[in-house]
Amino acid sequence: TERTYIMVKPDGVERGLVGEIIKRFENKGYQLLALQMIKPTKELLEEHYTDLKEKPFFPGLIKYMSAGPVVGMVWIGKDIVKVGRRLLGETNPLASNPGTIRGDFGIDVGRNLCHGSDSPDNAEREISLWFPNGVVQWDPTENNMTQKDLVEVVATF
Numbered sequence: 001t002e003r004t005y006i007m008v009k010p011d012g013v014e015r016g017l018v019g020e021i022i023k024r025f026e027n028k029g030y031q032l033l034a035l036q037m038i039k040p041t042k043e044l045l046e047e048h049y050t051d052l053k054e055k056p057f058f059p060g061l062i063k064y065m066s067a068g069p070v071v072g073m074v075w076i077g078k079d080i081v082k083v084g085r086r087l088l089g090e091t092n093p094l095a096s097n098p099g100t101i102r103g104d105f106g107i108d109v110g111r112n113l114c115h116g117s118d119s120p121d122n123a124e125r126e127i128s129l130w131f132p133n134g135v136v137q138w139d140p141t142e143n144n145m146t147q148k149d150l151v152e153v154v155a156t157f
């Protein structure tokens with residue numbers, strides 16, 4: 001299995017789309033490993049987007065991304081890097097199909113709501129960058145914490 005770094009950008013946070021974005025990954029069947037809300041420094045963002053340093057939109061991108069808090073997540077599951085980007089949609093919301101996050105909620109490439117790693121190597125690089133203290137490992141089935149089990153436990157009293 002594979003991990004990816006997904007981030008709700010400042011516009012997504014401001015518009016109250018954190019829950020919606022998490023829900024789409026949960027509904028798809030992926031497992032959440034880490035979650036944090038932080039106001040990133042420009043230095044962290046410049047490192048995150050280091051491949052784009054020469055692009056004309058880079059200063060604007062850093063300004064946009066440092067405008068407010070972001071919600072960063074690590075998700076794990078089969079083919080999650082590629083499938084995660086399919087859930088997000090295309091970089092430009094104009095090209096994003098309805099049913100994707102950017103296709104459903106965005107209209108501007110400079111306000112495209114969310115980030116997803118573009119390769120497994122970049123995913124691991126971004127996870128180390130945003131979660132330098134590491135992330136948890138857990139088995140979502142280990143405790144059998146379903147409502148049905150709880151009822152049975154209660155019923156034994």
Ligand code: GTP
Pocket residue numbers: 052057060061090091109110111112114115116117118
């Ligand atoms: P991320 O998941 O955020 O990395 O997006 P991406 O992988 O789909 O696109 P890319 O890494 O090429 O660009 C990173 C971000 O820069 C995009 O998500 C946009 O927010 C922004 N960006 C990319 N291209 C443009 C552009 O042509 N104009 C503007 N204003 N912003 C752009």
Ligand code: MG
Pocket residue numbers: 116117118
């Ligand atoms: Mg990218």
